[in-house]
Amino acid sequence: MKDFKLVTAKTVDEAVEALAKYGDKCKLIAGGTDAMLMIRDGKWNNLTLINIRDIEELRGIKLEGDTVTIGALTRLSDIEHSDVLKEHAPCLWGAAQLFADPTNRHSATIGGNVGRCNTVGDTLPSLLCLDAVVTIVSKEGEREVPMSEMLLGPGKTACEPNEMIAKFTFKSQPNSAYMKFGRRKSMALSMAGSAVSIKVDDKGIVEDIRIAAGNAGPKAVRCYNAEKAMIGVDLKSDKAIEEPLYKVIQDDIAPRKKPRLGNWISGEYRRELISVLTKRAARKAAFGECMLCKQEEA
Amino acid sequence: MSMHEITLIVNGKPQKLTVKSNELLLNVLRDKLFLTGAKYGCGIAECSACTVLKGDRSIMSCLVPAVAADGWEITTPEGLVVDGELNAVQEELVNKGAIQCGFCTPGMAMTGTACVRENPDADEAFVRDYMRGNYCRCTGYQAIVEAILAACEDAKNGKRV
Numbered sequence: 001m002k003d004f005k006l007v008t009a010k011t012v013d014e015a016v017e018a019l020a021k022y023g024d025k026c027k028l029i030a031g032g033t034d035a036m037l038m039i040r041d042g043k044w045n046n047l048t049l050i051n052i053r054d055i056e057e058l059r060g061i062k063l064e065g066d067t068v069t070i071g072a073l074t075r076l077s078d079i080e081h082s083d084v085l086k087e088h089a090p091c092l093w094g095a096a097q098l099f100a101d102p103t104n105r106h107s108a109t110i111g112g113n114v115g116r117c118n119t120v121g122d123t124l125p126s127l128l129c130l131d132a133v134v135t136i137v138s139k140e141g142e143r144e145v146p147m148s149e150m151l152l153g154p155g156k157t158a159c160e161p162n163e164m165i166a167k168f169t170f171k172s173q174p175n176s177a178y179m180k181f182g183r184r185k186s187m188a189l190s191m192a193g194s195a196v197s198i199k200v201d202d203k204g205i206v207e208d209i210r211i212a213a214g215n216a217g218p219k220a221v222r223c224y225n226a227e228k229a230m231i232g233v234d235l236k237s238d239k240a241i242e243e244p245l246y247k248v249i250q251d252d253i254a255p256r257k258k259p260r261l262g263n264w265i266s267g268e269y270r271r272e273l274i275s276v277l278t279k280r281a282a283r284k285a286a287f288g289e290c291m292l293c294k295q296e297e298a
Numbered sequence: 299m300s301m302h303e304i305t306l307i308v309n310g311k312p313q314k315l316t317v318k319s320n321e322l323l324l325n326v327l328r329d330k331l332f333l334t335g336a337k338y339g340c341g342i343a344e345c346s347a348c349t350v351l352k353g354d355r356s357i358m359s360c361l362v363p364a365v366a367a368d369g370w371e372i373t374t375p376e377g378l379v380v381d382g383e384l385n386a387v388q389e390e391l392v393n394k395g396a397i398q399c400g401f402c403t404p405g406m407a408m409t410g411t412a413c414v415r416e417n418p419d420a421d422e423a424f425v426r427d428y429m430r431g432n433y434c435r436c437t438g439y440q441a442i443v444e445a446i447l448a449a450c451e452d453a454k455n456g457k458r459v
Contacts, residue, residue, distance in 0.1 A: 001320045001325070002320065003320050004319060004320050006319040006363050006365050008366065008368070029363075029366070032361045032362060032363070032366070033358075033361055036343075036360075036361045036362075036363075040341060049319075051363070051366045100343075100431065101430050101431025101432075102409075102427075102430075102431065103346055103349055103357065104358070106352075106355040106356055107357050107362075185427075185430055186431055187430075187431055
């Protein structure tokens with residue numbers, strides 16, 4: 001194994017103390033499902049790892065009124081088995097079930113997924129569409145960053161080297177859903193993903209909507225233009241949603257001419273995927289199913 | 299290179315060990331404790347051959363620095379055997395002929411055990427979903443799924459998992 005040093009922090013105070021001491025010469029390691037790969041790949045060299053895996057105070061899912069709080073070290077397996085999230089944030093609950101495989105989910109944490117800010121991170125679109133607020137701690141204290149300002153690019157977040165993510169807070173959104181398309185079911189990175197939180201009236205007309213696309217260029221993005229264009233649209237009509245979801249949404253997705261990761265997936269295909277996944281996620285969020293073939297009859 | 303004193307509870311026995319920062323749990327289990335059940339497959343969390351149990355949860359030992367595992371309760375494939383008797387999952391893997399080259403089998407037994415412990419009422423879809431990270435390059439998946447479903451039945455009839 002490549003060389004690295006490791007210090008274990010048992011509390012948040014110990015962790016921020018260590019972060020202040022080592023600064024940009026250290027990385028946090030929680031579940032390690034991504035961190036160890038970076039070391040093995042030689043992308044992280046001569047680092048001190050700060051092991052925060054067993055800080056219990058950063059673990060757990062809480063519901064107070066209509067506000068949900070998730071600790072940064074909450075494992076994906078805890079999220080997929082959470083009744084609170086099943087009811088109040090089905091998009092995040094569903095994303096956890098599509099995340100890698102059950103064994104990885106026993107280790108991987110939501111804070112790690114956001115902190116690594118991988119373009120393909122499965123929890124990112126859901127947290128964006130839930131409009132979550134990230135609480136970041138450092139030795140100097142706490143600050144709050146909205147999720148929309150958190151993600152800066154591949155591997156880059158608003159978190160400074162001496163800071164760490166403590167928790168995520170968002171309002172209950174029972175009508176939300178996440179859809180992902182990967183090359184296969186197991187351990188597949190998402191080729192594209194889409195999370196939607198929606199409010200429709202009893203006729204299926206969109207009153208309020210939040211859309212976030214995953215792997216849309218260098219990072220997951222909120223699709224503000226498409227959101228605006230979707231207001232007042234009949235979600236059941238394939239014709240009506242064509243303009244916002246197949247045309248307008250393209251302005252939200254960063255332009256990317258070249259395929260990423262060798263010939264993994266072309267930009268054109270990804271655009272198409274995001275449109276289709278957003279349509280399905282919106283219908284699943286609003287009606288509990290994606291009405292794949294039923295819309296013609298309606 | 300800094301050394302660390304750690305205590306692992308492996309298969310019920312506390313083990314005091316001195317390890318380097320960059321030693322992996324998998325290597326400590328294999329090279330220091332000579333528990334060679336867990337296998338080094340891909341090293342990048344793709345194949346699950348190195349799976350061990352932390353409590354009742356399956357984890358990949360190739361991703362855990364040994365120092366981070368200080369104080370953990372670990373079960374390796376050897377630990378599933380009590381008094382020379384295989385547990386339900388191991389026994390059904392044998393009964394169903396779910397072993398070809400055998401390299402993935404310890405990992406399958408560990409993840410399978412986690413699966414049965416988590417949900418003894420599992421159906422085929424649940425088992426296939428749960429086991430989806432475990433690779434068998436002989437592609438003997440059908441027999442493995444049958445074995446774990448059979449182990450679920452055994453568990454309900456009181457056999458040890």
